[in-house]
Amino acid sequence: MTHSNSKLASTEQPLVSIIIPVYNTETYLRACLDSVVNQSYKNLEIILINDGSTDSSKQICDEYERNDARITVFHIENSGPSVARNLGLDTAKGEYFAFIDSDDYYHNRFIEILMSGFIDDSIDVSFCHYTQGEFDASHIHWKTMNFEYFYLNFENYLTKVVPWNKVYRREVWDNIRFIPNTLHEDMYIYFKLLYHRKLAFTENKLYYYRRDRDGNRTSDNKSEENLLSKLEALTLEKEFFLEKNEDGYVKKVDQNILYYRINLFNNYNNPLAKKALKQHVLDILVADFLNWKEKLFLLLKVYKLKN
Incomplete structure (x- = not known):
């Protein structure tokens, strides 16, 4: 308009x-x-x-x-x-x-x-x-x-x-x-x-x-503290939409949460991110922001964590 x-x-x-x-x-x-x-x-x-x-x-x-x-x-x-x-x-x-x-x-x-x-x-x-x-x-x-x-x-x-x-x-x-x-x-x-x-x-x-x-x-700082803060904010965002029964919004938040978990895992070997990725391997497979090579590389890293 x-x-x-x-x-x-x-x-x-x-x-x-x-x-x-x-x-x-x-x-x-x-x-x-x-x-x-x-x-x-x-x-x-x-x-x-x-x-x-x-x-x-x-x-x-x-x-x-x-x-x-x-x-x-x-x-x-x-x-x-x-x-x-x-x-x-x-x-x-x-x-x-x-x-x-x-x-x-x-x-x-x-x-x-x-x-x-x-x-x-x-x-x-x-x-x-x-x-x-x-x-x-x-x-x-x-x-x-x-x-x-x-x-x-x-x-x-x-x-x-x-x-x-x-x-x-x-x-x-x-x-x-x-x-x-x-x-x-x-x-x-x-x-x-x-x-x-x-x-x-x-x-x-x-x-x-x-x-x-x-x-x-x-907003441009990629330190571990900043990434953890973003992940905390996204967790509150997810809780808000769960309370509202907004499944479509929850799905989008989950993608963003996965993105920051991967960042924390790859860049800082963060233990919370490690644990979460172990529990949500299937989320990696369906992530729309990763190409197949990135998914394979990440899955291999996660697989090694389990052994």
Whole structure:
């Protein structure tokens, strides 16, 4: 479905709350905040949560708060992005919510365009692609989808699970918060957040995702700890869909769980992954993400474990 992107008059614009956790991003923070305060969509509440930064991020947040009445800054002890985002969610006054990481930045029409995705009252979430190169804000076309299509057929996993390339109706977040002290905190909640929701998606790239801030962004880290965290999130996801009697979704989660178990087994000889693969040899045979040579090699490794 195609929808016009004509900007609403400022008096008609619903309030959008933008939640920004900040931790030691002094090099990139001004670019991020400039992209937010200079949005074409003006009716914004901008919530900065300085999560115990030890660089000049605190002073930069305070400077922007002095210069823009739409900005509110909270300074907290370092507690992680989940706690920071939850504080933003608990204090936000907007009818719609959005997020941005403090080392990334928006296209200057990000909010305007994503708000235009709320074509009617049935749309709960509007989202777009991200980029690590050039923005693309021309020829906006909206595709609407239910959760089943989104979960089973939408292929770009990062675009699907992250919170920062989306605008949400406020009620989507009712009774849902990020889980503190978890890596990949978005993986732990996105499925329950969007379950039975209707979404609008544009292929346009409107969010700049800075993958290599320190050479090691959490979502790209392949350490054993990170893989175990992803596996834990998928286990909770499976439990959620089992409770809902959603067998089709459970099957897809099982494939993802197998993928991470194989990663843990091949790269770290992880004992939990070893045990699970021994118990689920048939899952390897039907895995659609392995070719026959990969299956044979893995089965031989598992067979050796049994002897």
